[in-house]
Amino acid sequence: MKNKLNFKTSDLEKMEKQIVVHLINSLGGFKSVALVGTSDMQGNTNLSIFSSFFHIGANPPLLGMIFRPSPPERDSMRNILDTGFYTINHINESIYRQAHQTSARYDRDVSEFEATGLSKEYKNDFFAPFVQESNIQLGIEFKEKIDLAINNTSLIIGEIVEIFIAEDCLSNDGFVNLEKANTITCSGLDSYHKTIQMDRLRYAKPNKEINSLL
């Protein structure tokens, strides 16, 4: 067992703000990170990295994400609310630096697609642009915005209505092999990680030994 440091609420209050931001962003564990593609009604596109996605349910297929407080105005959120659609595009090893760069504060008339060199892809008449370089792309229909009064963030809930998956990644049982898609994960504000699968484990039952599915 390793020796542990202990911090309480009162210790956090004494720390530099930016250190607390790094610390607390790290403590939730590895995060789901992806690029959100949107467009306004005039076709001006926006692309932004987020690391706050979470599964809400499979039927209907719902994903949640958290937006930081406005103002400043959040272009992605405004486009989602105005148009009702967005895309979620997995980040892989080849594009994670460009993905990180989308977090820079560009002027509003600059599209992060052009600024970072990532490629817009429109397909199946879906309103919002996908990221062509992503091996897993989701078309999302906006469902609900819930404002979290506790810290003025917003929870956006969307339904997955279009799925594109690189064909070698889908297993017979529906499991998607994210490593074959080169999907990465992140931690804290700025750390990017690839993964090594240890195992898939069978559905657990009381008093039964745990078995591998692989």
Added chain:
Amino acid sequence: MKNKLNFKTSDLEKMEKQIVVHLINSLGGFKSVALVGTSDMQGNTNLSIFSSFFHIGANPPLLGMIFRPSPPERDSMRNILDTGFYTINHINESIYRQAHQTSARYDRDVSEFEATGLSKEYKNDFFAPFVQESNIQLGIEFKEKIDLAINNTSLIIGEIVEIFIAEDCLSNDGFVNLEKANTITCSGLDSYHKTIQMDRLRYAKPNKEINSLL
């Protein structure tokens, strides 16, 4: 670019339910997975694996998680609501099989600590039990329950009030090296992964080259 399979809402409706569950649980990307420790007022403990944690904010330090619909009654949620406290314990390579086993449907008088052999740890007078084998342990105070009418799940928001981190994992800038803590990630319902850090990237600015922090 890899060839991609395409599924729409109408395709999902034709698939076997369990395949959709695996598929949709995979599509959000790698997830934050951890063990939630609780106790009822009589000291009967409960331990359960969750993979729906997400960062809500650093100041105050807030984490969210999603609970599936009740009934059936969710022991962890009942304990959180009754007592106001829970722990979030990172899962590492040495304990992921036991962590997975906590998802079995044990009778209510069985503690998953005893059933899986993971060790209860009480400290700093915190009400809920920590998992001794975890290298990162968080004591959480319940703040808010928001019912999501869209699919009858519940969002539980808690504030991090106690932090225990293995001492070699904390960087000067507040970043926590989750790999030194052996923290793992998961994908889908049952796949467990360790990680390899590719880089930490500097805060992005328009028209500046992206630099490594390492």
